[in-house]
Amino acid sequence: MATWKIEISALAQRQLEKLDPPVARRIEKFLHERLSRLDNPRSIGEALQGSRLGEFWKYRVGDFRLIATIQDAQLLILVLRLGDRKDIYNR
Numbered sequence: 001m002a003t004w005k006i007e008i009s010a011l012a013q014r015q016l017e018k019l020d021p022p023v024a025r026r027i028e029k030f031l032h033e034r035l036s037r038l039d040n041p042r043s044i045g046e047a048l049q050g051s052r053l054g055e056f057w058k059y060r061v062g063d064f065r066l067i068a069t070i071q072d073a074q075l076l077i078l079v080l081r082l083g084d085r086k087d088i089y090n091r
Helices: 010-017 021-037
Strands: 004-010 056-061 064-071 076-084
Touching: 004 010, 004 021, 010 076, 021 056, 021 064, 021 076, 056 076
Parallel strands: 004 076
Antiparallel strands: 056 064, 064 076
């Protein structure tokens, strides 16, 4: 079983720190206890649609969305942005 390394971009870290502590803990738990332990992180995510967005994946954690890239060669999931589902795609 593969263990994926989770990295959070500086922007996503700032966004995470602005959330209520229980929500932030839920997202961190999802990343480190669920997503990092999967053999294939694409199995629970969804590819973003569009020519420029096809390399990005989204994950749902309640009403929040995490936008990430998956780097298979390094077994790395890089979280680029996170936020409420109503706001995340408008930036």
